[in-house]
Amino acid sequence: MCGIVGLYLKNPALESQLGELFEPMLLEMTQRGPDSTGFAVYRDPAPAGALKLVLQNPDLSFDWAHVAAALTEQFKVDVDFRRDHTHCLVRLPVAEADLRAWLAAEPRPFTVVSIGQHIEIYKEVGLPIDVANAFNLKGLRGSHAIGHTRMATESAVTTAGSHPFSTGSDLCLVHNGSLSNHNRLRRKLEKAGAVFRTENDSEVAAQYLDVQMQQGATLSQALTRALGDLDGFYTFTIGTSDGFAVLRDPIACKPAVLAETDDWVAMSSEYRALARLPGVKHAKLWEPEPATVYVWGGERAGAGH
């Protein structure tokens, strides 16, 4: 099973209410995925030349100051960090390639959850209500959010195996379904330089889109290519710095509902997650067609980067 939800605000006046609108959507999908929960929020962008990264360590008293000090020493810059439950949001002016090189240079005592200028991902094993409370989802402001409630089928119930998956900068993906050609695709992507953190099939889909966009594709072009290269069952919702997209495989076994008003676009596995959005009664409401790319924003080539 699994539940997925996404909310993309078209009206910036609603940005202060993003968490308030989005949290009930995620919680409504508890029955579809009670084992792990995660969400990505796009907000509060880092200035040009700077990055935000979200790191995770299960130890609630983990010494994040030590990590910040190591980053300061390495890059000779001011590093801002804020602990948030098991996660830590770090901001620093650094080039992404240099940061990734530092992260890869030796084993680090934390997991990288997201890197980008806009994106922050928070995810944990546990019920949606517990994870939402742990990270104060309700209070979050931002332009768009994507969430996932997981009922694991293929890989382990771990924080790393939870969604959303983000492999590149600012792009994230949530997935309901299972891919059947992910092993072959993984080897192909590894040859193209992709580095995988998990055995999860959904991470392969995220990497796939990321590689396409690194090669210059727009979000919409990357998704059109995905229809040819990904085999299996999927309903995806994808976020980039300025874009929001939904894609279903040609058989479309996995459910999806879209709703749109002048103020927002919302996606969910089931209508009930949308039922409390303001103006939903007069929203355009439809089931996305199989093998059809739906994109809002995100038309800059390589906009994930």
Next chain:
Amino acid sequence: MSKEQVFDLTTHTVRDLNQALHGLNGATSGPDFKVLNAQGDHALAVGIDAPVKVEIDGHVGYYCAGMNKHASVTIHGNAGTGLAENIMSGVVRLKGNASQAAAATGRGGLVIIEGDASARCGISMKGVDIVVQGSVGHMSAFMAQRGRLVVCGNAGAALGDSLYEAEIYVRGTVADLGADCEAKEMTPEHLAALDELLKRAEMPYPASEFRRYGSARKLYHFNIDNADAY
């Protein structure tokens, strides 16, 4: 007729509603039911076995009016997966659009969808009549065994794939036919029966505007020419 029973789902649970309906199972009459503020809840009005009238306001989730017997259920909204799944008899009328597998495995009765139905409408139907005013998605009437699927709009890909003995009528276009489904002659008997069904469903189209499809019967009979293969 006793007083109408109202279940507002902002104050009542789905279980309250379904238990009240099940309390009438086997009865020969009962009150009318009005369900307010459905917000995509699953399993509304499932398993009724009495000739009652149920009106639901709002969008419904999965399996609404599933296994229905005798009741007349009308939904003023859209429906999630498996509307009227395994319906036995009675009438289910949906004013909006239906998600996947509407009227799946239905054994009898009538399901009317005034909007569109998405993929696999009437999958494995076994005697139900389904009338869709709009269009149906891909793989509709997949492995259908008995009953009629009437599509007033267009049909998606692989219509009637691996069909047994159900009848399919389409007024608009068919993206393509599934394995072993073929166009059939519309006889006067079929026209008269379809006309009666369209009238019962309150559809404003004459039967003459529809084409009929059915099984070529090549997949499910053993072909004696293949006997040498064993």
